[in-house]
Amino acid sequence: MSAPSPSDEGRLVHLGIGNFARAHTLVATQRAGSWSVSAFTGRTAAMADALNAQSGQYGLIVRGAEDDEVSIVDVIDEVFPADDVDALVRLVADPFTAVVTLTITEKGYAAGNDPATSAPARLALGLKARREAGVTEPIALVSCDNLTGNGEVLREAVLAAADEDTRAWFEDHVDVVSSMVDRITPSADEGAADLVQERTGLADTVPVVTEPFTEWVVEDSFRGRRPEWEKAGVQFTDDLEIHELRKLRLLNGAHTLMAYAGQVAGVERVDEAIGHREVRALVEQLWSEARATLDLPAADLDAYTDALEARFRNPRLADNLIRIAADGSVKLPVRALPVIAELGGPEKAPGEVAAVAAWTAWVTDRVRAGAEVKDPRADEIATAAAIEDPTERVTALLALLDVPAGDPLVAAVVAEELRLPRP
Numbered sequence: 129m130s131a132p133s134p135s136d137e138g139r140l141v142h143l144g145i146g147n148f149a150r151a152h153t154l155v156a157t158q159r160a161g162s163w164s165v166s167a168f169t170g171r172t173a174a175m176a177d178a179l180n181a182q183s184g185q186y187g188l189i190v191r192g193a194e195d196d197e198v199s200i201v202d203v204i205d206e207v208f209p210a211d212d213v214d215a216l217v218r219l220v221a222d223p224f225t226a227v228v229t230l231t232i233t234e235k236g237y238a239a240g241n242d243p244a245t246s247a248p249a250r251l252a253l254g255l256k257a258r259r260e261a262g263v264t265e266p267i268a269l270v271s272c273d274n275l276t277g278n279g280e281v282l283r284e285a286v287l288a289a290a291d292e293d294t295r296a297w298f299e300d301h302v303d304v305v306s307s308m309v310d311r312i313t314p315s316a317d318e319g320a321a322d323l324v325q326e327r328t329g330l331a332d333t334v335p336v337v338t339e340p341f342t343e344w345v346v347e348d349s350f351r352g353r354r355p356e357w358e359k360a361g362v363q364f365t366d367d368l369e370i371h372e373l374r375k376l377r378l379l380n381g382a383h384t385l386m387a388y389a390g391q392v393a394g395v396e397r398v399d400e401a402i403g404h405r406e407v408r409a410l411v412e413q414l415w416s417e418a419r420a421t422l423d424l425p426a427a428d429l430d431a432y433t434d435a436l437e438a439r440f441r442n443p444r445l446a447d448n449l450i451r452i453a454a455d456g457s458v459k460l461p462v463r464a465l466p467v468i469a470e471l472g473g474p475e476k477a478p479g480e481v482a483a484v485a486a487w488t489a490w491v492t493d494r495v496r497a498g499a500e501v502k503d504p505r506a507d508e509i510a511t512a513a514a515i516e517d518p519t520e521r522v523t524a525l526l527a528l529l530d531v532p533a534g535d536p537l538v539a540a541v542v543a544e545e546l547r548l549p550r551p
């Protein structure tokens with residue numbers, strides 16, 4: 129860990145320094161070279177303490193189907209806890225800072241206007257300070273979360289929390305950039321720290337395990353400085369939407385379905401879920417529906433889903449379904465429900481209906497077993513899942529996804545729950 133080097137061309141501030149940013153966007157930033165990185169945790173101080181104790185370095189294990197490649201990533205200058213709002217305000221106001229990237233999870237964008245609990249609100253305070261400091265160079269805010277139009281979602285969240293003068297200043301001084309990110313990054317397994325120590329000598333309490341595949345497609349809309357991410361294979365485009373939809377509907381859509389249907393069927397990992405005959409059949413069905421909404425050549429989509437299947441089958445990645453199962457109430461409304469609507473209703477989209485039914489069945493099983501459901505609406509989910517009558521229970525659960533009572537999806541989900549594979 130160090131101060132910015134005199135040869136650095138700018139500073140990137142990252143918000144939400146979890147596993148994914150350390151496996152993907154920060155690796156690309158290291159490869160681009162010549163940029164200083166300051167990072168913030170999303171909520172607790174734990175990752176800041178851990179990374180600062182090892183000078184910002186960490187081990188990266190790229191886990192292929194056959195073997196591991198281990199290296200040290202050394203791109204971070206300093207890590208701050210999320211509640212160090214003064215540090216964020218100082219860094220965003222500093223003209224040397226030109227880019228802010230975010231991996232704050234989907235729910236982080238709906239966290240409201242209180243800087244104590246909302247990253248977009250903290251960013252709004254930083255932008256206010258940048259305006260007051262008279263900085264003229266545009267700063268780019270780059271969302272790297274799994275949301276359609278993630279830049280637009282970020283813009284709305286920041287503007288909702290900003291004061292009137294900053295809102296007026298925003299368009300001329302802030303670029304909000306959407307991006308599609310892809311690299312499956314599970315939680316590190318217990319042997320990861322030993323492997324890093326053995327291969328690199330680094331005593332690492334927070335190693336990262338990821339897959340060999342990596343893709344980052346970024347909207348080409350920066351007016352100010354940015355890292356030369358092209359050097360790391362990043363693609364820039366004027367038409368991001370199709371890249372986003374392809375990835376979110378085929379990869380994340382299948383992940384979401386497997387997360388719930390796989391656990392309901394009694395398996396724990398993604399490779400087990402895709403290897404489960406009936407769960408795999410549901411994934412095939414969901415893919416055929418999602419493909420019908422994507423304006424891409426069939427051959428490209430075949431190649432994409434074939435590659436996805438191989439990635440899901442990686443027997444060494446050990447990606448636990450419970451990781452992917454978090455926050456269903458936030459993801460299903462932007463992932464499954466739009467495909468159901470675009471295809472003309474539940475009867476036209478049984479694979480997407482299965483994803484919703486697998487969620488209602490899974491949360492019901494968890495609540496009744498007294499197990500945790502990680503979700504910003506966990507309390508409401510617990511109340512709804514405890515209802516005895518299946519139609520009333522599904523109605524109450526789907527209301528949390530903004531599906532009105534009496535919608536045809538309710539009956540479709542009640543029926544589909546009974547067809548889901550069980551152990």
Ligand SMILES: NC(=O)c1ccc[n+]([C@@H]2O[C@H](COP(=O)([O-])OP(=O)(O)OC[C@H]3O[C@@H](n4cnc5c(N)ncnc54)[C@H](O)[C@@H]3O)[C@@H](O)[C@H]2O)c1
Nearest residue numbers: 144145146147148170171231232233236273274311312313
């Ligand atoms: N892991 C992957 O395979 C992967 C791949 C592509 C994209 N992503 C995106 O990255 C996000 C983070 O994934 P990860 O693997 O790093 O998870 P992680 O659990 O390792 O890290 C999550 C980060 O988000 C922060 N966070 C959580 N809730 C927040 C909130 N309400 N407000 C602000 N920050 C919050 C956490 O503090 C942490 O820094 C995902 O939600 C997804 O949108 C992940």
Ligand SMILES: O=P(O)(O)OC[C@@H](O)[C@@H](O)[C@H](O)[C@H](O)CO
Nearest residue numbers: 274309310311312313380383452
């Ligand atoms: O939290 P989600 O549902 O957006 O994502 C969970 C996984 O699908 C996700 O982390 C993938 O591993 C990732 O999107 C692959 O690039």
